[in-house]
Amino acid sequence: MDFTYQHGQSQRILRQRNLLGMAVLALAGVIGIMLLVSATRPREIVLQPVLRSPLLLSSAGISREYLELVTRDTAVLVLDRSPSNLEYWMQSVLDITSAKAHGKIKADLLKVVDEQRSSSIAQFFTIQSMTVDPKNLRSTVTGQLHTIVGQKIISNDVRTFQFDWEYNGVSLKLAGFGMVVDPKSRKALP
Numbered sequence: 001m002d003f004t005y006q007h008g009q010s011q012r013i014l015r016q017r018n019l020l021g022m023a024v025l026a027l028a029g030v031i032g033i034m035l036l037v038s039a040t041r042p043r044e045i046v047l048q049p050v051l052r053s054p055l056l057l058s059s060a061g062i063s064r065e066y067l068e069l070v071t072r073d074t075a076v077l078v079l080d081r082s083p084s085n086l087e088y089w090m091q092s093v094l095d096i097t098s099a100k101a102h103g104k105i106k107a108d109l110l111k112v113v114d115e116q117r118s119s120s121i122a123q124f125f126t127i128q129s130m131t132v133d134p135k136n137l138r139s140t141v142t143g144q145l146h147t148i149v150g151q152k153i154i155s156n157d158v159r160t161f162q163f164d165w166e167y168n169g170v171s172l173k174l175a176g177f178g179m180v181v182d183p184k185s186r187k188a189l190p
Contacts, residue, residue, distance in 0.1 A: 057170045067132045070172055071139040071163055078177060079125035079145065079161070086113045098166040098173035105176070122148045128158070137165040140180065 042060035057066060074096065081089045090109045097105050127143040140162050147155040160180040166173045 059170050062134050062137070062165075062167050062172060064132055064134050066172070067134050067137075067139055067165070068130060070165075071130060071132060071141060072127065074163060074174060074177075075125060075127060075130075075141045075143075075161060079123065081112075081116070082122035083116055083119060086117060093174070096174050098168075098175045100166065101173075101175045105174070120150045124148075125159075137167055137175075139163045139165070 042058050057063075077089070077092055077096075090106075090113055093109060094102065094106055124146050125143050126146070127141055129142045130139065132139040140160060142158065142160045145155075145157050145159040146153055162178060162180050163174065164176040166175040
């Protein structure tokens with residue numbers, strides 16, 4: 001009788017253990033599926049309004065409005081400089097640069113810093129028009145590039161600059177920029 005009782009208890013404990021094991025496996029499967037769904041699902045971040053409306057960032061792609069705002073701020077950052085802010089200017093541009101383009105852009109910026117460090121040349125840029133292409137992650141800005149030596153404006157030219165971007169996750173980084181040049185005349189396009 002004692003043997004039958006122990007055998008029944010063992011069988012009951014064995015069934016409980018097996019049910020608990022199946023429950024753990026089922027929960028692990030559900031957690032695995034949830035992790036897979038969350039990893040493949042587009043992520044979104046809502047930014048507070050800067051101009052007209054709130055902005056939405058998504059890992060699925062970049063919005064035209066966000067690319068326009070980032071291009072506007074980057075154009076002003078990149079093209080407004082003076083000898084007194086060169087270190088800040090260079091570091092600010094490098095902070096928004098993608099890791100892939102960091103070395104090339106830093107080398108180009110160091111050339112500008114070396115040329116302009118001991119001079120009294122400053123420049124600023126006023127935007128007149130902008131085109132953005134969110135699919136190709138490219139934007140073009142046209143405006144007046146003012147060059148000042150000392151207290152005198154020595155040039156006031158219309159120039160076009162192109163910005164190339166890299167979008168990874170929900171992070172937009174600068175991949176390259178430069179003045180657009182007409183290939184026939186090798187002159188800067190307005």
